[in-house]
Amino acid sequence: MQNDIWYNTGMYYKSKKVSLIILGITSLIFSRAMFMLINDPEGPNLLVVFVMSAIVFSLTLAVYNYVIPKKLVSLKRLLTTIFVQLLIVTIFYFCLR
16 A cells, blocks of 8 residues: 555646646747747847746746646646747737737
8 A cells, every 4th residue: 555655646736747848848948939930030048948948937936836726637637737828928929929
């Protein structure tokens, strides 16, 4: 019985780590795509992309931890947070355009 409890809590932390890594990668991809769509002749600046991805990641991390209910299964919670990330990037894109 104790091994099952240890295994389940270990899987929760691994799943959360993987979810946060996926959120970080998608924030980089979405912010890079957003600045590529602005049609700057020099291309997107790497520093600006990283700062925007940090902003997007911090906002989605707050949504992931405090807004989305924890009773959702981790995959549904992750997909919902990625959708929220896409909404945030879309709003930033229309504000910067």
